[in-house]
Amino acid sequence: MMNWSFTPRRILSVDALRGLTMMMMLFVNDIPSLRDIPQWLLHAATQEDRMGFSDLVFPCFLFCVGMSVPLSVEQRRQVRGESDWQIAGHVLKRTLVLLALGLLTLNNGGVEEGLSYAQFNLLMVVGVVLTWGVHPSKGRWRRPLQALNAVGVVMLVSLVVYKDLHGQPFEVGWWGILGLIGWTYAVCATVYLMVGQKRGLIPLLAIVAILLAVGNRSAFIPHDWASRVILLPFIPGGWTHHALGMCGMAAVMMMQHCYAKGKHLHYIVGLLVGAVVMLGLGMWAHEYWIISKNMATPTWLFFCISVFLPVLALFYWLTEVKGLTTWTVGLKPAATATLTCYMLPYGWYALQGMMGWSYPELLQAGGCGLLRSMLFAVVICLITEMLGRIGVKLKI
Numbered sequence: 001m002m003n004w005s006f007t008p009r010r011i012l013s014v015d016a017l018r019g020l021t022m023m024m025m026l027f028v029n030d031i032p033s034l035r036d037i038p039q040w041l042l043h044a045a046t047q048e049d050r051m052g053f054s055d056l057v058f059p060c061f062l063f064c065v066g067m068s069v070p071l072s073v074e075q076r077r078q079v080r081g082e083s084d085w086q087i088a089g090h091v092l093k094r095t096l097v098l099l100a101l102g103l104l105t106l107n108n109g110g111v112e113e114g115l116s117y118a119q120f121n122l123l124m125v126v127g128v129v130l131t132w133g134v135h136p137s138k139g140r141w142r143r144p145l146q147a148l149n150a151v152g153v154v155m156l157v158s159l160v161v162y163k164d165l166h167g168q169p170f171e172v173g174w175w176g177i178l179g180l181i182g183w184t185y186a187v188c189a190t191v192y193l194m195v196g197q198k199r200g201l202i203p204l205l206a207i208v209a210i211l212l213a214v215g216n217r218s219a220f221i222p223h224d225w226a227s228r229v230i231l232l233p234f235i236p237g238g239w240t241h242h243a244l245g246m247c248g249m250a251a252v253m254m255m256q257h258c259y260a261k262g263k264h265l266h267y268i269v270g271l272l273v274g275a276v277v278m279l280g281l282g283m284w285a286h287e288y289w290i291i292s293k294n295m296a297t298p299t300w301l302f303f304c305i306s307v308f309l310p311v312l313a314l315f316y317w318l319t320e321v322k323g324l325t326t327w328t329v330g331l332k333p334a335a336t337a338t339l340t341c342y343m344l345p346y347g348w349y350a351l352q353g354m355m356g357w358s359y360p361e362l363l364q365a366g367g368c369g370l371l372r373s374m375l376f377a378v379v380i381c382l383i384t385e386m387l388g389r390i391g392v393k394l395k396i
Contacts (some may be wrong), residue, residue: 004257008074012251012328013315014325017308018064019331021057022338026345026377034369041370049290051147051300058177058293059244062184067247069188070199070256084193091193095186097396101339102130102179103170104156105346118353120159125347127155133340133394174236174366178342183235184245192249199253207248212239214298217289223332240296247305251312264321271313278306333385339394340384348380 024152031041031054031224043054076082076090104124110116128151160170175183195201215221216231216238232238251271258267282302318324334341351357358364363372387393 004253006074006199006256007071007251007260008071008078011071011255012319012325013066013255013312014064014071015335016319016328016331017312017317017331018068018338019066019328019335020335021060022341023331023377023381024057025044025061026334026341026380027218027373028057028375029345030376031370033364035365036371037366037370043293044291046292048292048295051291051293051303055293055300056304058180058299059241060308061181062241062244063248063251063305063308065181065185066188066245066250067252069185069192069245069249070202070252073189073192084196088190088193091186091189095182098182098185098368099175099179100156101343102176102182104159104176105178106173106176107163107168107170108346109112109168111168114166115162116353118350120350121161121346122350122354123155125343125350126185127152127159128343128394129392131156132396133392180235180237180241183239187232187242188245188249191246200257202246202253203250203278206243206246209239209243209246209297210301211251213243213301214285216240217298219378237296240298240301243301244304247308251309255316259320264316267315268313268321271309271316274360275306275309275313278302278309282306283377290384330381333381333388337384337388337393339396340392341380341385343394344380344383345376 028041028043031037041053042049073087076087077084080366082090098319108117108121108124110118110120110214130148132152163169173179191205192202195205199275211232216233217240221228221231222358232242235241241267254270255267258264258270282299284296285302289295291298291299291303293300319328359372362368
Protein backbone atom coordinates (compact mmCIF):
# COMPACT_ATOMS: atom_id res chain seq x y z
CA MET A 1 0.00 0.00 0.00
CA MET A 2 2.76 2.43 0.87
CA ASN A 3 4.64 1.87 -2.40
CA TRP A 4 2.09 3.49 -4.70
CA SER A 5 3.28 3.59 -8.30
CA PHE A 6 3.44 7.02 -9.87
CA THR A 7 3.72 7.75 -13.57
CA PRO A 8 4.46 11.40 -14.35
CA ARG A 9 1.97 12.80 -16.84
CA ARG A 10 0.26 16.05 -17.69
CA ILE A 11 -3.00 16.18 -15.73
CA LEU A 12 -5.48 18.60 -17.25
CA SER A 13 -7.60 18.87 -14.12
CA VAL A 14 -4.54 20.02 -12.16
CA ASP A 15 -3.52 22.44 -14.92
CA ALA A 16 -7.05 23.80 -15.14
CA LEU A 17 -7.30 24.45 -11.41
CA ARG A 18 -3.86 26.08 -11.34
CA GLY A 19 -4.65 28.20 -14.40
CA LEU A 20 -8.02 29.33 -13.04
CA THR A 21 -6.40 30.17 -9.70
CA MET A 22 -3.74 32.28 -11.40
CA MET A 23 -6.37 34.16 -13.40
CA MET A 24 -8.34 34.81 -10.23
CA MET A 25 -5.18 36.07 -8.54
CA LEU A 26 -4.73 38.62 -11.34
CA PHE A 27 -8.39 39.58 -10.92
CA VAL A 28 -8.40 40.01 -7.14
CA ASN A 29 -5.10 41.91 -7.21
CA ASP A 30 -6.69 44.44 -9.58
CA ILE A 31 -10.09 45.01 -7.95
CA PRO A 32 -8.89 46.87 -4.80
CA SER A 33 -8.55 49.96 -7.02
CA LEU A 34 -12.28 49.86 -7.80
CA ARG A 35 -15.13 51.62 -6.01
CA ASP A 36 -18.63 50.44 -5.25
CA ILE A 37 -18.03 46.71 -5.55
CA PRO A 38 -19.44 43.94 -3.32
CA GLN A 39 -17.61 43.57 -0.02
CA TRP A 40 -17.61 39.78 -0.30
CA LEU A 41 -15.19 39.97 -3.23
CA LEU A 42 -12.48 41.70 -1.20
CA HIS A 43 -10.07 40.48 1.45
CA ALA A 44 -11.37 40.45 5.01
CA ALA A 45 -9.47 42.49 7.58
CA THR A 46 -7.07 40.57 9.83
CA GLN A 47 -9.31 40.60 12.89
CA GLU A 48 -12.54 40.27 10.90
CA ASP A 49 -14.29 36.94 11.33
CA ARG A 50 -15.13 36.21 7.70
CA MET A 51 -13.63 35.12 4.41
CA GLY A 52 -14.03 37.06 1.17
CA PHE A 53 -13.62 35.58 -2.30
CA SER A 54 -10.13 37.09 -2.46
CA ASP A 55 -9.17 35.10 0.64
CA LEU A 56 -9.68 31.86 -1.29
CA VAL A 57 -7.25 32.56 -4.11
CA PHE A 58 -3.88 32.45 -2.33
CA PRO A 59 -4.65 29.22 -0.39
CA CYS A 60 -5.86 27.59 -3.60
CA PHE A 61 -2.51 28.44 -5.16
CA LEU A 62 -0.74 26.75 -2.23
CA PHE A 63 -3.00 23.73 -2.76
CA CYS A 64 -1.96 23.70 -6.43
CA VAL A 65 1.72 24.01 -5.47
CA GLY A 66 1.31 20.84 -3.43
CA MET A 67 -0.35 19.04 -6.34
CA SER A 68 2.49 20.06 -8.66
CA VAL A 69 5.32 18.82 -6.42
CA PRO A 70 4.95 15.03 -7.04
CA LEU A 71 4.45 15.65 -10.76
CA SER A 72 7.57 17.79 -11.14
CA VAL A 73 9.75 15.59 -8.90
CA GLU A 74 8.78 12.39 -10.72
CA GLN A 75 9.31 14.11 -14.07
CA ARG A 76 12.88 14.83 -13.07
CA ARG A 77 13.37 11.45 -11.42
CA GLN A 78 11.79 9.12 -13.98
CA VAL A 79 12.07 11.05 -17.26
CA ARG A 80 15.28 13.03 -16.83
CA GLY A 81 16.97 10.42 -14.67
CA GLU A 82 18.07 12.86 -11.98
CA SER A 83 19.11 11.61 -8.56
CA ASP A 84 17.36 12.74 -5.38
CA TRP A 85 20.38 14.90 -4.54
CA GLN A 86 20.13 16.65 -7.90
CA ILE A 87 16.41 17.20 -7.37
CA ALA A 88 17.08 18.52 -3.85
CA GLY A 89 19.54 21.00 -5.33
CA HIS A 90 16.87 22.17 -7.78
CA VAL A 91 14.35 22.50 -4.94
CA LEU A 92 16.82 24.61 -2.94
CA LYS A 93 17.56 26.85 -5.92
CA ARG A 94 13.88 27.32 -6.72
CA THR A 95 13.06 28.08 -3.10
CA LEU A 96 15.78 30.74 -2.86
CA VAL A 97 14.57 32.38 -6.07
CA LEU A 98 10.96 32.47 -4.85
CA LEU A 99 12.07 33.95 -1.52
CA ALA A 100 14.13 36.59 -3.35
CA LEU A 101 11.23 37.47 -5.65
CA GLY A 102 8.92 37.61 -2.66
CA LEU A 103 11.17 40.12 -0.91
CA LEU A 104 11.55 42.17 -4.10
CA THR A 105 7.79 42.48 -4.53
CA LEU A 106 7.30 43.10 -0.80
CA ASN A 107 9.83 45.94 -0.79
CA ASN A 108 8.87 47.37 -4.17
CA GLY A 109 8.21 50.94 -3.09
CA GLY A 110 10.36 53.83 -4.25
CA VAL A 111 12.20 56.36 -2.05
CA GLU A 112 11.25 59.89 -1.07
CA GLU A 113 13.98 61.51 -3.12
CA GLY A 114 14.88 59.38 -6.09
CA LEU A 115 13.17 56.45 -7.77
CA SER A 116 9.40 56.58 -7.63
CA TYR A 117 7.20 53.59 -6.91
CA ALA A 118 6.51 53.12 -10.62
CA GLN A 119 10.17 53.50 -11.65
CA PHE A 120 11.32 50.98 -9.06
CA ASN A 121 8.69 48.46 -10.17
CA LEU A 122 9.56 48.82 -13.85
CA LEU A 123 13.27 48.32 -13.17
CA MET A 124 12.42 45.36 -10.96
CA VAL A 125 10.36 43.67 -13.68
CA VAL A 126 13.07 44.28 -16.30
CA GLY A 127 15.69 42.85 -13.94
CA VAL A 128 13.57 39.78 -13.22
CA VAL A 129 12.92 39.15 -16.93
CA LEU A 130 16.61 39.48 -17.80
CA THR A 131 17.65 37.20 -14.94
CA TRP A 132 15.10 34.41 -15.23
CA GLY A 133 13.41 35.02 -18.56
CA VAL A 134 16.38 34.64 -20.88
CA HIS A 135 18.23 31.34 -20.76
CA PRO A 136 21.54 30.53 -22.47
CA SER A 137 21.26 28.15 -25.39
CA LYS A 138 23.78 26.36 -27.51
CA GLY A 139 25.52 28.16 -30.35
CA ARG A 140 26.47 31.77 -30.92
CA TRP A 141 23.66 33.18 -28.74
CA ARG A 142 24.89 31.51 -25.58
CA ARG A 143 27.31 34.21 -24.40
CA PRO A 144 25.06 37.21 -25.24
CA LEU A 145 22.18 35.61 -23.37
CA GLN A 146 24.41 34.85 -20.39
CA ALA A 147 25.46 38.50 -20.44
CA LEU A 148 21.80 39.52 -20.21
CA ASN A 149 21.38 37.21 -17.22
CA ALA A 150 24.31 38.97 -15.54
CA VAL A 151 22.83 42.41 -16.33
CA GLY A 152 19.56 41.36 -14.72
CA VAL A 153 21.31 40.19 -11.55
CA VAL A 154 23.26 43.46 -11.34
CA MET A 155 20.03 45.45 -11.75
CA LEU A 156 18.25 43.61 -8.95
CA VAL A 157 21.21 43.80 -6.58
CA SER A 158 21.54 47.51 -7.40
CA LEU A 159 17.91 48.11 -6.45
CA VAL A 160 18.48 46.46 -3.08
CA VAL A 161 21.64 48.52 -2.46
CA TYR A 162 19.93 51.70 -3.71
CA LYS A 163 17.12 51.42 -1.18
CA ASP A 164 19.58 50.63 1.59
CA LEU A 165 21.64 53.73 0.77
CA HIS A 166 18.45 55.79 0.99
CA GLY A 167 17.64 54.52 4.47
CA GLN A 168 14.99 52.02 3.39
CA PRO A 169 16.67 48.60 3.68
CA PHE A 170 14.80 45.50 2.57
CA GLU A 171 12.68 43.93 5.28
CA VAL A 172 11.71 40.27 5.52
CA GLY A 173 8.28 41.08 6.95
CA TRP A 174 5.81 38.41 5.84
CA TRP A 175 8.00 37.40 2.84
CA GLY A 176 5.47 38.45 0.20
CA ILE A 177 3.15 36.12 -1.73
CA LEU A 178 5.95 34.50 -3.74
CA GLY A 179 8.03 34.08 -0.59
CA LEU A 180 5.21 32.26 1.22
CA ILE A 181 4.76 30.08 -1.85
CA GLY A 182 8.49 29.37 -1.75
CA TRP A 183 8.37 28.21 1.87
CA THR A 184 5.42 25.88 1.23
CA TYR A 185 7.06 24.52 -1.91
CA ALA A 186 10.26 23.80 0.06
CA VAL A 187 8.44 21.97 2.84
CA CYS A 188 6.26 19.90 0.49
CA ALA A 189 9.14 18.99 -1.83
CA THR A 190 11.37 18.04 1.10
CA VAL A 191 8.66 15.82 2.60
CA TYR A 192 8.07 14.16 -0.77
CA LEU A 193 11.75 13.44 -1.28
CA MET A 194 12.07 12.05 2.25
CA VAL A 195 9.26 9.50 1.85
CA GLY A 196 11.05 8.00 -1.15
CA GLN A 197 9.10 5.12 -2.66
CA LYS A 198 6.62 5.02 0.23
CA ARG A 199 4.33 7.49 -1.53
CA GLY A 200 1.25 6.03 0.13
CA LEU A 201 2.34 7.82 3.30
CA ILE A 202 1.54 11.23 1.80
CA PRO A 203 -2.19 11.28 2.79
CA LEU A 204 -1.22 10.34 6.34
CA LEU A 205 1.44 13.06 6.42
CA ALA A 206 -1.16 15.56 5.20
CA ILE A 207 -3.19 14.73 8.30
CA VAL A 208 -0.06 15.25 10.40
CA ALA A 209 0.42 18.66 8.78
CA ILE A 210 -3.16 19.58 9.66
CA LEU A 211 -2.56 18.52 13.27
CA LEU A 212 0.59 20.66 13.37
CA ALA A 213 -1.40 23.61 11.99
CA VAL A 214 -3.96 23.19 14.77
CA GLY A 215 -1.19 22.73 17.33
CA ASN A 216 0.44 25.92 16.15
CA ARG A 217 -2.68 27.86 17.14
CA SER A 218 -3.34 26.04 20.39
CA ALA A 219 -1.60 25.75 23.75
CA PHE A 220 -0.90 22.05 23.22
CA ILE A 221 2.82 22.85 23.04
CA PRO A 222 3.64 25.64 25.57
CA HIS A 223 5.20 28.71 23.97
CA ASP A 224 8.35 28.47 26.09
CA TRP A 225 9.11 24.90 25.00
CA ALA A 226 11.95 24.45 22.55
CA SER A 227 9.95 21.71 20.82
CA ARG A 228 7.75 24.42 19.28
CA VAL A 229 10.46 24.69 16.64
CA ILE A 230 8.67 21.86 14.77
CA LEU A 231 5.85 24.34 14.17
CA LEU A 232 8.22 26.50 12.09
CA PRO A 233 7.47 29.71 14.01
CA PHE A 234 9.85 31.74 11.83
CA ILE A 235 7.57 31.27 8.78
CA PRO A 236 4.37 33.37 8.62
CA GLY A 237 1.36 31.10 8.45
CA GLY A 238 3.41 28.17 9.67
CA TRP A 239 1.89 24.79 9.13
CA THR A 240 -1.44 26.22 8.04
CA HIS A 241 0.09 27.16 4.69
CA HIS A 242 2.07 23.95 4.48
CA ALA A 243 -1.02 21.89 5.32
CA LEU A 244 -2.73 23.38 2.27
CA GLY A 245 0.21 22.24 0.14
CA MET A 246 0.33 18.81 1.78
CA CYS A 247 -3.41 18.33 1.16
CA GLY A 248 -2.76 19.16 -2.49
CA MET A 249 -0.02 16.53 -2.56
CA ALA A 250 -2.34 13.96 -1.01
CA ALA A 251 -5.08 14.81 -3.52
CA VAL A 252 -2.83 14.29 -6.56
CA MET A 253 -1.27 11.11 -5.11
CA MET A 254 -4.69 9.56 -4.62
CA MET A 255 -5.71 10.83 -8.04
CA GLN A 256 -2.83 9.00 -9.72
CA HIS A 257 -3.47 5.88 -7.66
CA CYS A 258 -7.18 5.75 -8.54
CA TYR A 259 -6.61 6.76 -12.16
CA ALA A 260 -4.18 3.88 -12.68
CA LYS A 261 -6.80 1.44 -11.37
CA GLY A 262 -9.68 3.07 -13.24
CA LYS A 263 -11.45 3.93 -9.98
CA HIS A 264 -12.68 7.36 -11.06
CA LEU A 265 -15.89 7.23 -9.04
CA HIS A 266 -13.99 6.19 -5.91
CA TYR A 267 -11.74 9.23 -6.27
CA ILE A 268 -14.57 11.71 -6.86
CA VAL A 269 -16.60 10.36 -3.95
CA GLY A 270 -13.48 10.45 -1.78
CA LEU A 271 -12.95 14.14 -2.57
CA LEU A 272 -16.58 14.96 -1.80
CA VAL A 273 -16.48 13.05 1.49
CA GLY A 274 -13.24 14.83 2.35
CA ALA A 275 -14.94 18.18 1.65
CA VAL A 276 -17.78 17.33 4.04
CA VAL A 277 -15.28 16.31 6.73
CA MET A 278 -13.34 19.56 6.26
CA LEU A 279 -16.56 21.58 6.45
CA GLY A 280 -17.39 19.87 9.74
CA LEU A 281 -13.89 20.53 11.08
CA GLY A 282 -14.24 24.16 10.04
CA MET A 283 -17.47 24.50 12.00
CA TRP A 284 -15.79 22.88 15.01
CA ALA A 285 -12.71 25.10 14.73
CA HIS A 286 -14.89 28.20 14.50
CA GLU A 287 -15.71 27.68 18.15
CA TYR A 288 -12.06 28.42 18.98
CA TRP A 289 -10.65 30.57 16.15
CA ILE A 290 -12.03 33.18 13.81
CA ILE A 291 -11.88 32.80 10.03
CA SER A 292 -8.81 34.82 9.07
CA LYS A 293 -6.48 34.49 6.08
CA ASN A 294 -3.93 36.93 7.50
CA MET A 295 -3.78 35.05 10.80
CA ALA A 296 -3.80 31.70 8.96
CA THR A 297 -6.25 30.18 11.41
CA PRO A 298 -7.23 26.49 11.30
CA THR A 299 -10.82 27.58 10.63
CA TRP A 300 -9.71 29.32 7.44
CA LEU A 301 -7.69 26.23 6.48
CA PHE A 302 -10.62 23.82 6.87
CA PHE A 303 -13.14 25.99 5.05
CA CYS A 304 -10.71 26.58 2.19
CA ILE A 305 -10.05 22.88 1.65
CA SER A 306 -13.79 22.18 1.83
CA VAL A 307 -14.13 24.44 -1.24
CA PHE A 308 -11.11 23.20 -3.20
CA LEU A 309 -11.91 19.47 -3.05
CA PRO A 310 -15.32 19.69 -4.79
CA VAL A 311 -13.87 22.00 -7.45
CA LEU A 312 -11.06 19.51 -8.10
CA ALA A 313 -13.64 16.71 -8.25
CA LEU A 314 -15.62 18.65 -10.86
CA PHE A 315 -12.51 19.36 -12.96
CA TYR A 316 -11.42 15.71 -12.72
CA TRP A 317 -14.87 14.49 -13.78
CA LEU A 318 -14.93 16.86 -16.77
CA THR A 319 -11.42 16.12 -18.04
CA GLU A 320 -10.49 12.59 -16.97
CA VAL A 321 -13.91 10.93 -16.94
CA LYS A 322 -15.89 12.77 -19.62
CA GLY A 323 -12.92 13.80 -21.75
CA LEU A 324 -14.14 17.40 -22.04
CA THR A 325 -10.86 19.27 -22.42
CA THR A 326 -11.54 22.11 -24.87
CA TRP A 327 -12.52 24.49 -22.05
CA THR A 328 -9.04 24.17 -20.48
CA VAL A 329 -7.23 25.68 -23.49
CA GLY A 330 -7.84 29.26 -22.38
CA LEU A 331 -6.35 28.50 -18.96
CA LYS A 332 -3.13 26.98 -20.33
CA PRO A 333 -0.95 30.15 -20.31
CA ALA A 334 -1.81 30.84 -16.67
CA ALA A 335 -1.23 27.19 -15.78
CA THR A 336 2.13 26.70 -17.48
CA ALA A 337 3.67 30.18 -17.09
CA THR A 338 2.32 31.24 -13.71
CA LEU A 339 5.37 33.27 -12.68
CA THR A 340 5.26 35.26 -15.92
CA CYS A 341 1.55 35.93 -15.36
CA TYR A 342 2.22 37.07 -11.82
CA MET A 343 5.04 39.50 -12.67
CA LEU A 344 3.58 41.13 -15.81
CA PRO A 345 1.03 43.30 -13.94
CA TYR A 346 3.86 44.92 -11.98
CA GLY A 347 5.22 46.16 -15.30
CA TRP A 348 1.81 47.35 -16.48
CA TYR A 349 1.03 49.21 -13.25
CA ALA A 350 4.49 50.82 -13.39
CA LEU A 351 4.01 52.02 -16.97
CA GLN A 352 0.52 53.21 -16.13
CA GLY A 353 1.85 55.28 -13.24
CA MET A 354 4.82 56.73 -15.13
CA MET A 355 2.75 57.69 -18.18
CA GLY A 356 -0.19 58.99 -16.16
CA TRP A 357 -2.64 56.66 -17.85
CA SER A 358 -6.02 56.15 -16.22
CA TYR A 359 -9.15 54.24 -17.11
CA PRO A 360 -12.37 56.05 -18.02
CA GLU A 361 -14.56 56.80 -15.00
CA LEU A 362 -17.06 54.17 -16.11
CA LEU A 363 -14.42 51.45 -15.71
CA GLN A 364 -13.33 52.47 -12.22
CA ALA A 365 -16.38 51.36 -10.28
CA GLY A 366 -19.19 48.83 -10.02
CA GLY A 367 -19.95 46.09 -12.50
CA CYS A 368 -18.11 47.77 -15.37
CA GLY A 369 -15.02 48.03 -13.19
CA LEU A 370 -15.24 44.35 -12.30
CA LEU A 371 -15.55 43.49 -15.98
CA ARG A 372 -12.47 45.61 -16.66
CA SER A 373 -10.49 43.73 -14.01
CA MET A 374 -11.57 40.39 -15.44
CA LEU A 375 -10.61 41.48 -18.96
CA PHE A 376 -7.29 42.66 -17.55
CA ALA A 377 -6.63 39.14 -16.23
CA VAL A 378 -7.52 37.66 -19.62
CA VAL A 379 -5.26 40.12 -21.47
CA ILE A 380 -2.34 39.33 -19.17
CA CYS A 381 -2.80 35.64 -19.94
CA LEU A 382 -2.92 36.35 -23.68
CA ILE A 383 0.25 38.43 -23.47
CA THR A 384 1.88 35.61 -21.52
CA GLU A 385 0.96 33.18 -24.28
CA MET A 386 2.34 35.47 -27.01
CA LEU A 387 5.59 35.99 -25.10
CA GLY A 388 5.90 32.24 -24.65
CA ARG A 389 5.65 31.70 -28.39
CA ILE A 390 8.75 33.84 -28.94
CA GLY A 391 10.64 32.19 -26.10
CA VAL A 392 10.11 34.80 -23.38
CA LYS A 393 9.04 33.02 -20.23
CA LEU A 394 10.12 33.27 -16.62
CA LYS A 395 11.46 29.93 -15.50
CA ILE A 396 13.20 29.09 -12.25
